[in-house]
Amino acid sequence: MTPGSRALRPLQLLRHQVGALATTAVDFSVMAALVSGAHASPVLGTVVGAGCGAVTNFYLGRRWIFRVGAGAPSSQAARYLLVSAASLGLNAGGEWLLAVRLGVGYLLARTLVAIAVSLLWNYPMHRHFVFAAERTS
Secondary structure, three states, X not given: OOOOOOOOOHHHHHHHHHHHHHHHHHHHHXXXXXXXXXXXXXXXXXXXXXXXXXXXXXXXXXXXXXXXXXXXXXXXXXXXXXXXXXXXXXXXXXXXXXXXXXXXXXXXXXXXXXHHHHXXXXXXXXXXHHOOOOOOO
């Protein structure tokens, strides 16, 4: 299998899912610490927590999940932001569809949508777009 191969990489996918769990833990821990410990507003806690989670996820993706040594971090970060913005839209749209339109409980809907978006959007886009080997012209 060549480095650019599109074949499924089960260990890489497992690292991606572990990274997503770690990112969620950072996000929610920072949010809870700010809201409960520092008495910040939930909105501020959410924004700062999500930002810390995004930085964690980008670092894990670059260094551990996809093990990218080459390529400019700035161009990868720009691609990461694009993918993350689309992921936010997919998560919000999925939550709206399942919870609002179909009446699924919001926590179950959020869990189902998050898993689907992670496996069907985030992982492939991180692997083949964000952290793909830099193309030379």
